[in-house]
Amino acid sequence: MENEGTVPKNESLRILTQKIPKLPTIPAVADKIMRLISSNTVFVSSITETIEKDPAISAKVIGFSNSAFYSRGESVTNIQDAVMKIGVDSVKSIALGISLLTLFKVKQNSEAGDYENIIRHSMAVSVIAKDIINVLKWPMHDDVFTSGLLHDIGLLVMNAFFPDIYGQIIARGKRGMPFADAEMEVCGFTHGDIGAWIADKWRLPDSLNEVIRYHHTPFHDGLKPSIGAVVHLADVIAARNDFSPTSIRGYGGPLDSNVLSILGMTEHKLLRVESRVEEIVDSVMRMWL
Secondary structure (H helix, E strand, C coil), X not given: CCCCCCCCCCHHHXXXXXXXXXXXXXXXXXXXXXXXXXXXXXXHHHHHHHHHCCHHXXXXXXXXXXXXXXXXXXXXXXXXXXXXXXXXXXXXXXXHHHHHHHHHCXXXXXXXXXXXXXXXXXXXXXXXXXXXXXXXXXXXXXXXXXXXXXXXXXXXXXXXXXXXXXXXXXXXXXXXXXXXXXXXXXCCCCHHHHHHHHHHHCCCCHHHHHHHHHCCCCCCCCCCCCHHHHHHHHHHHHHHCCCCCCCCCCCCCCCCCXXXXXXXXXXXXXXXXXXXXXXXXXXXXXXXX
16 A cells, blocks of 8 residues: 555556556565665675675676775675675665666667666766765765665656657657656656655655655755755756756756755865766766666
8 A cells, every 4th residue: 555645646647557567576686675674683694695696786786886986995796895895785775776777677668768868867866966975974874875876766667668658748848848847747747756656666665755756856845954955966966967867958957946055065065076977977887788
C-alpha cells in the first residue's frame, strides 16, 4: 500500500501508471542492501558478499572507486579493496543507486530516447552533490550520493514506458515552455511525482522518496538545510555545465534563490565545486560505459 502523503493522490498519475505492462522489480542486490541498511548490525563482509554476487554491479563500484572523484590512494581491483579505499557506506550507496538505474537500460528502444543523457546527468548530480557536502564540511551523508543518482528516476520511467508522452513534453520544452509546465500540461503531474510513486512501490526510504519528489522545490516544507537542497543545487550546476538530462536548453528552471544562503554556499565555495565538475563526471562516466 502506498504511504499516506508520500505519493500525490493524482488521478492522472494513477491512470498512467496502470498502463505500465510490467513494472521492474527491485534487483536482488538492491533489496539485500536495503535490508542490511535497515538492520541494527551491518557487517562489512555481508555488504561485500552481496555486491560480489553481481559481477556487473561489482565492476561499476570498482570503477567508481578508481575514478577521479576518489583519486586518493592506490587503484582497487575488488570490492574488499573498494571498501578499504572509500568506505563501506560509499560502496553500498553506489551499489544501491547503480543497481536501480540499470533496470531501465533494456527498456530503451527509441533512437530519440534520453536514457544515456539521463544517466549521465544522474551521475553528474550524484558526484556534484557529494562534492558540495565535502566543500561545506557537512558530516558524511552517503545517502546524498544515492539521492543524486536516483533523483530523476521519474524521467527514466517516462522515457522507458511512455516515449510518446515524453516526446510531447520535450517538444514543448524545445518551444520554450518550462519543463515542469510542459509536464503538467501533458500529464497533470511531474517526473518528481512519478519518481516518488516508483520509489514508494520499491519501498525506498522516505528520505530518498522526498528528495526524488521535491528536487526542484527543495523548500516545500520550510527554509532549512537538507539533502534535497543539496541535490537541487547539484542538479542546477550539472545542467548549466552541459550535463543536462534532455536536449532542452534551460532544463529544470532556475536555482531556488534561497539555496546558497541556506546551505552557506559562498561564491568561492561554489566556484571550487564547479571547477571540478567536468573532470570528476567524465571519469565516472568512463566507468559506466
